[in-house]
Amino acid sequence: MADTTNHTESLPVVVIGAGPVGLATAAHLRERGLTPLVLEAGSTSGAAIRDWGHTRLFSPWRYNIDEAARRLLEADGWQAPNPEVLPTGHELITDYLTPLAAALGDVVRTDARVIAVSREGIDKTRSTGRETTPFLVRIASSDGSSEDVLARSVIDASGTWHQPNPLGRSGLPAPGEAEATARGLITQPLPAVTGVDRDRFAGRHVLVVGAGHSAANTLLDLAELADDNPATRISWAVRSADASRAYGGEDRDELAARGALGTRLRDLVESGRIDVHTSFVITGFETHGEQLHVQAAGPSGAEKLTVDVLVPATGFRPDLSMLTELRLDLDPTVDAPQKLGPLIDPEFHSCGSVEPHGERVLAHPEPGFYIVGMKSYGRAPTFLMATGYEQVRSIAAALAGDRVAADTVHLELPETGVCTTDLGGYCDVPAGPLPVTIGGAPTSSCCS
Template sequence: MDEHSALPIAVIGAGPVGLAAAAHLLERGLEPLILEAGPAAGAAIEQWRHIRLFSPWRYNLDDAALRLLEASGWDAPRLTALPYGGELIDNYLLPLAALPGIASRLQTGARVVAVTRQGLDKTHVRDRDTVPFTVRVEHPDGETRDHTVAAVIDASGTWSTRNPLGSSGLPAIGEEAAAARISTPLPDVIGRDRDAFAGRRVLVVGSGHSAANTLIILAALAREEPGTRILWAVRGASAERVYGGGDSDGLPARGQLGARLRRLVEAGTIELHTGFGISSFKSLDSHVTVGAVDGRRLEADIVVPCTGFRPDLDMLREVRLNLDPAVEAPVKLGPLIDPEFHSCGTVPPHGAKLLAHPENDFYIVGMKSYGRAPTFLLATGYEQVRSVAAALAGDREAAGTVRLELPETGVCSADAGTSCDVPEPVLAGFPTELAHGRSAGN
């Protein structure tokens, strides 16, 4: 990006990874333009502020962001404490976003609708790498404006594009018509959203930790609100994967979650339905009937979707991407994160080299870089943007040397082009309800 060194670098999304990208760019003497669709930094996390993370503060803070905060006199949280999503926002992201160096470069309510090369559509090749990017943004004042930038880092996450409930990757028949009876992922069932769940038949769909967390909170609600009935549908033949390792889990909070869920199922508090691949929804006046591929039916007043998320690629239609055909991650990264073969503990640390696309100086980072794979860790995203910032600054050595600190296994490193097996137990940087439960954030 030497030809455009005077232009800013667009950072799409002001979640943890987007703000970390901005901090690393600033340390490199580069100018970020941070574009956040929501009203404030961490807008996606705001939707699950009531959820507690499985990993302590130590593994949820980016080094470059910490250096900026500490220089301002910021009071660090207790690094061994497990924060809630709301605490991640209030005690970390908002103070970071308020720093003059970040605030002056942050635009909120700025929804990116397209990225392209200035004056060139996707089909044009000649001199493509020498032309700056155009980022088209819808602003809060209702105006749409084009911003000219030297490079683009897409850290917009996947929260806004959940997977459908149908078992074939498509919405089940009648799913759109039943939208009024389908909640948001990770609803606040004992707080903000209590009235929608108290005394109702609630069907939770999904086999990850998002589902487990929601089910356990629903069980607490049922103790206070008689008549609350909890149904749980999973597509697999059992729920053993959700129960996890119990006391032997490398992250104790995650192990406790699985053990509690198992007890609730065994006690009959939660009614588990396995092998329930959803094929249809039938909306009625008072409830919805959910049909399975094998003909079974469940009736519910409200359905909680915990089936994961996928990247929104519409705004990137004019960008030359090279994506893995299965998980829609960068093609070199895809085989390393495919959830059929890998957990977060077997994904090597990686940076700009594996995140690169045919479109020079364009990177997808954070949860969105994992496409449909649910194994993303927040610390992985921090290492991604450190490497990408180094690459954009021309520091190839720093960009190619990637490291990931793990809580019990020390430091895993991969020098330019090498890989490393990361054993369990693993670092869970984002809440594992999201990382393993197929949810996401900016």
């Protein structure tokens, strides 16, 4: 058994995902003398962020840079951007994540999609020797084959961007939703309305569904587009009886850009430029040529809204399918680690009211395995990037045997008024995704 333990300790700590939190994890592990191996499904670091890179974050640079990452970068002569400037997602990649991945070197592997995590030679039911048995991380190759990598610990920072919530009621896809998506009548979250996707929306009737910051961001972009093309018609559907919750903290938000977002949206609604449909619960879709018929249950009975294109902004959820052979302890409400769930429940907490938390709160019955970043928040849309940085600092300290540092967690976050982001969970971004963080995602957070 001693030989197995020694072998395990010589193995790398596998980090799944090369977004902001994943790369910060590698920087902290390296500072602690541990060997990280970052596995990124995309072709570059920050691949998920590129999907919403046109969007500006709510939080300035001073909240978006992890301190261990900063130390590593500055050792190579890197100069941090102006701490008070609000970066776009693309700027977050070019000015921070790309240089950080380069500084970490060959420990970052791209085009390496993790499809399963288990223990070498044993499944979920086996207890004897489990703690000293290496993790087995299976990676899918582009040619259809797979590769197994052994690890002493695994930290899942893969985010939630690629797992959007369905548009239908009861947490399920609505009838016809898959077909409408396949035909391009339902877009991905946070499209570049005034950029490369402009022709898809100009002069058309667009429906935005959702009540978070990503919905607000898309609505504001559509209003800008309508200024240039008055034939553009904007509808907004929310499930609640009152859309005002989407306005957030407005002048009470300590992230000024995020507060201004709600104020601008309120003005557009009150002026009649955006047609709001409240208590709008989607029950099905029908496609007719180039148009989408959206069926819904409303306060007065069945409704039907015909549009040219629909933009979903209903948030994200974690994909746990690759973790089925691990022993997880998840909160039954938000799919976060059990001890974290009550701290982040969006019915009771905003981004700025979540308590700092570290390794003990994030631990599972599977020793050495952690879910961090946006994915650690499960379905809760209240994640801030700075929160993820503190999570991984604590975990790296614990893995290095520094229990005091691991348990000393501290984080000062700006009060956010009401936080209802969708960017994969990121409260930094006006998001979906995106999830998406003080330092999370667009102003208008995945990106972990």
